[in-house]
Amino acid sequence: MPKMGKRCWKCKLGMEEKTGEMDGVSYKYYGCPKCGEEFLDMKQLHDIADRYKGLRKASKVTVSKWGSALAIRIPKEIVVKQKIHEGGTTIIIPEKKGFKVIPE
Ligand SMILES: [Zn+2]
Numbered sequence: 845m846p847k848m849g850k851r852c853w854k855c856k857l858g859m860e861e862k863t864g865e866m867d868g869v870s871y872k873y874y875g876c877p878k879c880g881e882e883f884l885d886m887k888q889l890h891d892i893a894d895r896y897k898g899l900r901k902a903s904k905v906t907v908s909k910w911g912s913a914l915a916i917r918i919p920k921e922i923v924v925k926q927k928i929h930e931g932g933t934t935i936i937i938p939e940k941k942g943f944k945v946i947p948e
Contacts, residue, residue, distance in 0.1 A: 855878045859877075872891065873888055933947075
């Protein structure tokens with residue numbers, strides 16, 4: 845399928861692909877440079893749906909004290925899926941909101 849440019853239904857101007865953020869989920873959309881009209885195509889809508897599905901798999905964990913540091917438990921499901929091992933190392937990347945943990 846050829847990639848077609850989207851046009852604003854009001855101004856008939858070509859829309860620009862932009863990135864927005866909603867509830868901590870970033871998404872792509874088309875925005876009109878003139879009137880600010882926003883439009884999402886099917887692919888973009890599916891992307892958003894997938895990201896929200898990913899969020900629903902999120903687990904709520906309690907922060908505990910471990911010596912002078914704080915610790916969070918990694919749920920078994922994630923341990924198995926991500927192949928995390930006791931004594932192994934992970935990389936913590938701070939993000940705008942929260943952080944990402946990547947097992948090595
Ligand atoms: Zn417009």
